[in-house]
Amino acid sequence: MRGIAVLWMALLGSGCAAKSGPVYGNGVYRLAAGLTAKEACSCLWVSGLGETECRELVRLTPDVARFRVDDEAQEVKARALFARAVARYGDAQHGCELVDR
Secondary structure, eight states: OHHHHHHHHHHHHHTOSOTTSOOOOHHHHHHHHHHHHHHHHIIIIISOOOHHHHHHHTOOSSOOEEEEEETTTTEEEEEETTEEEEEEEEETTTEEEEEOO
């Protein structure tokens, strides 16, 4: 079922779906990747929750975004279909922020 949702979102993003519904551009996927990276980073290092809990808290609907955690660098790399984002923990005062990569 998840594969069907991902395929559907890819079709919507590419403009191949029927024109009667909304057609989403790349910005939606960039937003999903950025939101996932930032929220997962904040969940882990600002809130101090575990990775399993954070995966549940930041799941998007439809579930198009995935992330990897780098504990050593204190950063999260996320992707949503063909968009990518990285969020890094700075310190207790600044929390997490999206970084260019």
